[in-house]
Amino acid sequence: MKKNKLLLATAILAMTLGMASMSQNVKAEGGVSTGSILNVKKTFSSYNDIEVLMPNATFTFKIQADTVKNGEKDKKSGLDIKTGIMGEGLVDQIVTYTNDSKPVDKEKNVNFDFSKVEFPNVGIYRYKVSEEKGNVAGVRYDDKTWTVDVYVVSENGNFIPKYIISTTTENDKKPIVFDNEFTTTSLIVKKQVLGNSGDKTEGFDFTLLLKENSLFEKGKQVSLIKITSDQKEEKVKVTIGEKYDFKLKDGEQVKLDKLPIGINYQVNEKDANTNGYTTTAAILEGNGTSQSYTLDSLKETDLSIDTITVTNKRDTQVPTGVVGTLAPFAVLSIVAIGGVIYITKRKKA
DSSP states (O other), rough: OHHHHHHHHHHHHHHHHHHHHHTTTTTTSSSEEESSSEEEEEETOOOOOOSSSSOOOEEEEEEEOOOOTTBBTTTTTTBEEEEOOOOOOOSSSSEEEEOOOGGGOOOOOEEEOOTTTOOOSSSEEEEEEEEEOOOOTEEEEEEEEEEEEEEEETTTEEEEEEEEEEOOOOOOOOOOEEEEEEEEEEEEEEEEEEEETTOTTOEEEEHHHHHHHSSSSTTTTEEEEEEEOOOEEEEEEEEESSSSSEOOTTTTTEEEEEEEETTTEEEEEETTTTOOOOEEEEEEETTOOOOOOOOOOOOOOOOOOOOEEEEEEOOOOOOOOHHHHHHHHHHHHHHHHHHHHHHHHHHOO
């Protein structure tokens, strides 16, 4: 009797999922796959700009047994839904990206293999798959949890996984996809010249250093745009770990609008506070208030845009000793002129 029930359950299962398995090779997006392999896709769907630097990062995907209520059954097949059984092949899967990854590399795949799991009977074994939340700056992790049902049947005296169905929390059958995003930020450096003797045509020497770290390696490059006072743009590459030299006149700026989040930078004016200039720097973060920035100090990028304005001010005044030095000569000149006038009048008389 027990054997007959087992055969009946297997037959019902095959009939229930037969059509799904027949169409699996043609329509994989249905979220139903045949066999023992569960595929998981990882992507950054919004990553389309080749100039944006991908961080060095790993992403971990976990599979766990999902607890179900005792006596829960699948309405269509009548099979028992059971808590998943863990085993060899159901270990964490890791996806790796590097600074060399480009938009063409954004999609990656990993597999969970149920073939070596020892199932005790036919039925539907339920699991859940999720992405482990990491701490890479600027990355948004996918917080979806997928429900995975493994349909186990009896073949040649063994209980084997025959079909795998993955669903979202909305119970919609779909292939498992984890879609992440990462955000860039901007750094702007502006030059301002003030004072009655400030030379607005003079180019001042600057350096910019992007510091390498575990996320962004030395030697990798990001784009920089120099905007001149007449709004002409010049595009160059800045190398991480190497100082970049540039000149700015009054009203000019450089802009890194695809700068990674989580990288440290230093901005410096080489000849600050020389040639009679007083040099100050201020930083505006996002829409906040401006505050003092110490030239050549380290600052880490975050979601807010950093705008650094470096001001050189020079005022020239008449030296205070000039008036006092000329005064005696002025008095003597007046006396001399008066004497000439007096003598002239005497002669005429």
